[in-house]
Amino acid sequence: MSELTRPAPSLTDLDARSRAIFRELVETYLATGEPVGSRTLSRIEGVGLSPASIRNTMADLAELGLLTAPHQSAGRMPTHAGLRLFVDGLLQIGELTGDERKDIESRMAGTGKSIPDLLSEASSLLGGLAGGAGLVLAPAREAPLKHVEFVPMSATEALAVLVFADGSVENRLMTAPSGLPTASLIEAGNFLSARLKGRTLTEARDEIRREIAERRAQLDEAASRLVESGLADWAGGEERNLIVRGRARLLDNFQAAEDLERIRMLFDDLERKEGLISLLDRARDGQGVRIFIGAENPIFSLSGSSVIVAPYMNEDRRIVGALGVIGPTRLNYARVIPLVDYTARVMGRLIEKPRG
Template identity: 35%
Template sequence: MVEKKNQALNERSLLLLKSLIERYIYDGQPVGSRVLSKDPALNLSPATIRNVMADLEDLGLIHSPHTSAGRVPTVSGYRLFVDSLLTVKPLEISELNLIQSSLVAKNDINQSIGVASKLLSDLTRMTGVVTLPKRELVSLRHIEFLPLSNTRVLVILVTNEQEVHNKIIHTSREFSPSELQQIANYINTMYSGRSLAAVKKAVIEELKVAQERMNQEMLDVVQMAKLALDQDENSEDCVISGETNLMGFSELSDIDRLKQLFDAFSQKHNVIHLLDQCLNAEGVQIFIGEESGYQPFNQCSLVTSSYSIDDEVVGVLAVIGPTRMAYEKVIPFVDLTAKLLGAALNPKTLAP
């Protein structure tokens, strides 16, 4: 659709559309012919500009708000601008250095994810989101069980070389330290190096085996493994930073709209579902307005990119802001942050 509209426009129309959108992104005010006539790059009379703007409006690329004679871009206009007219700006040296120095290899994956999310928020003054690596792509390295009081057991789960997770589980009976050691030894011997998803699937399959044919020791093993690998319903699947930054944009400052946005951020699952669509996409992906298919983001744009560990895509990061965001700066921020986050999380770069 954008390609057809692009073909229907001559160079003058495209240049005017580009100028109008850049002006609107800069100051957030509807753009009129008088303002555009002062642009030396256009060198067009106000009458000519009005005619071209009328053509752009007929094509659905711009429209006139009720309160102004000026024009603002539509979603289609932004899409054409982003796909065909945008010139991405290289990052400033200071910005590049800040991202590189912040995203260094750490043994705590949650800390790295949090740093990336805050970086995106601080550098763009919008909202930064980073999903945690998908559990099905995380590998088991080592597991330990330590007895606590009564039927409580502390699980120490080491994944992806040096990432450590602690979790308390409640078992059906009390286990002695030696029993817990035997269970851990069996799990480490049988499943070390396999993905958590594959381990859990194998455990569930073993549970399906007629339990009367299992001795109690084996039953304890598979039940303990299942408890250890079950993901908590309240566990964090993504880290969001800078939600309140969106309050600074007039087009998003309506109380009802802000409530919808903050509700979306607090619930998270719809945001994660949206970002998961980008897991198999290469490079930077952009959702403008209603393109996201998620009503609370109808006045927003999302600039996203997946990040990889060991050449395997495991998560997605994004900047969420108004549709009139400075795409030429946000895109390289997102692209570089994704690359450096993946490098920081690569087990080969982690400190011993």
């Protein structure tokens, strides 16, 4: 039975000895990155068992799908299921020191007034302190709108001019119904301007669609199609800037020859922006840190990587983005989890302060 199809074991499946040996083995593996042998465990203070007894226990843990022995090695290492069990039930999460907190705060606050600089510094900081690559998903643009206008570009294209309440302007080229008359363009622009003024696209989108669907909107068919097309294009059209810093650092964490192919696959994964954004968006579904270990996340299943992410909020206490760390499954979870959590909280405090 493969690791993916085997029923997930729980701590209740382990007796006191098995739990102690499992904890020591995983902690040693995370510290060294190497398979752990029974003789190594027998030398740890407090274990008090012979190598033979430890080997028997390790065999039982392997049977449960918690340990594996790579390349016929005498040592064992945790499977992804084993790491998940350890993280959920046995991990003792550390705390950042006062100096570490001050360092994070000073580095991020020192980026000045630019939100992009703040996001870039957070990504670099996370990667450097955690020993992996830092990931930061920038907030989607959610400024209230002031005016919408459609300008004909060709027989099948129109330029949507979005004027935001803060004075910024965005031009978005979109497909228009063939042969759309100028009057319909004006009508669609006036309709959207009236309903979007002072509101974000997200806030008004569903209401506008209901009005069109229930035929309460005083629009001709061509203008209705243009409005619906615009709402569909803009539904995911907000700029989603993903910042990744520290790719080269990953090379230091994948040291064995057999890791070369895995690091190549990981680098390929990091180039797939949509998949990474989708992963970080999953962290926005709830509060707190989320951990994706190895095969739990299909994006990084082949490279055997772990991702630790947390959401951050804006001044309205609404989750607007996420940040985190990606690295090998032997990341120092006890250190990285509070690091990611605290950085997300600092990010939220800085974003809610006026920066311009």
